[in-house]
Each structure stands twice: as C-alpha cells, then as structure tokens.
Amino acid sequence: MQNHEAEAEYEAFVHARSAALFRTAFLLTGDRHLAEDLLQTALFRTARHWNRIHGRPEAYARRILYTQNISWWRARRHLHEQPLEPWHDRPLPSTDADLRTDLLAALARLTPRQRTVLVLRHVEDLTETQVADVLGIRLGTVKSTAREAAARLRAIAPELDPALHTRPGPTDLEETR
Numbered sequence: 001m002q003n004h005e006a007e008a009e010y011e012a013f014v015h016a017r018s019a020a021l022f023r024t025a026f027l028l029t030g031d032r033h034l035a036e037d038l039l040q041t042a043l044f045r046t047a048r049h050w051n052r053i054h055g056r057p058e059a060y061a062r063r064i065l066y067t068q069n070i071s072w073w074r075a076r077r078h079l080h081e082q083p084l085e086p087w088h089d090r091p092l093p094s095t096d097a098d099l100r101t102d103l104l105a106a107l108a109r110l111t112p113r114q115r116t117v118l119v120l121r122h123v124e125d126l127t128e129t130q131v132a133d134v135l136g137i138r139l140g141t142v143k144s145t146a147r148e149a150a151a152r153l154r155a156i157a158p159e160l161d162p163a164l165h166t167r168p169g170p171t172d173l174e175e176t177r
Contacts, residue, residue: 028115066135106157113135118153
C-alpha cells in the first residue's frame with residue numbers, strides 16, 4: 001500500500017468483513033486453524049494488491065479463499081489420507097448442534113470444488129452465474145457440481161437429507177427480477 005488513505009480503507013475492510021470471510025474459510029476447510037491460515041493468506045494478498053482491486057476487495061479476497069483452499073487441499077491429500085468412518089452405524093442427530101457437526105463432517109468428505117460450490121450457493125447465497133464467475137468455471141460445471149455434491153451428501157449421510165432440502169440459494173431467475 002502506498003498511502004495512509006489506502007491503509008485506512010484496508011483496515012476498515014478487514015474490521016468490517018473478517019468475520020464473514022472467516023466463516024467462509026471455516027466452511028471451506030472444516031478446520032479452525034486452517035481457516036485462520038487461509039484467511040490470513042487472503043487478507044495478505046488483498047492488502048498487497050489493494051490499489052489494483054478498485055472497489056471489489058471482498059470478491060477478490062473470497063476468490064483467494066476458494067482457490068488457495070483447493071491448492072492446499074491438493075498438496076495435503078498426498079501427505080496423508082485419513083480413513084473414513086462408517087456413517088451407516090451412526091444414530092440420527094438429536095440436536096441442532098449434532099446436525100451441524102454431522103453436516104460439517106459430511107462436507108469434509110466432498111471434493112474441494114463440490115464443497116466450494118455448495119458453500120457459495122447455499123451459505124453465501126450466490127446465484128449459479130455468480131458462482132461460475134467467482135470460480136472462473138462454466139455455468140454448466142456449477143450446476144453439475146452442485147447436483148453431484150448434493151447426491152454425494154445424501155449417500156454419505158442420509159440422516160441429513162431433510163437438512164439438504166432447506167431453502168436453496170437465489171436462482172438466476174430471481175436475480176433478474
């Protein structure tokens with residue numbers, strides 16, 4: 001950053017948006033420490049290119065979150081693989097906290113792209129078109145990835161099926177209204 005005004009704008013952005021960005025980072029990684037690292041990486045890169053971003057710092061930071069998470073996941077998957085616990089023997093969740101824990105565990109079993117698409121669509125409430133733009137992929141890829149991810153979640157954790165049918169994110173038709 002070059003001047004005090006830009007530094008003040010960046011600090012205001014960090015204070016205003018860090019909590020939301022951390023929530024997204026946590027949903028993407030499923031791990032508090034990785035989410036903190038991911039957020040710091042995104043904020044550092046955003047600061048480094050602050051003068052170039054031109055009024056879209058959150059979109060820039062989110063794009064870094066998504067792409068960096070996928071890069072880290074690719075690097076980590078070769079280091080160690082963890083056996084997956086059998087889900088068919090688990091009882092139904094009895095509380096919202098249990099449901100949330102089970103959903104996070106199920107999300108962790110998706111590919112990074114599947115998880116990212118679901119987080120963007122259903123947590124961040126982006127349209128399919130917006131998800132495609134953020135990730136730099138085709139609209140059809142977003143649709144098929146979301147469909148495959150939902151099917152995989154239903155197969156991994158059938159007890160979560162009612163939770164998977166909550167209000168979907170905005171559609172492209174809603175966007176045009």
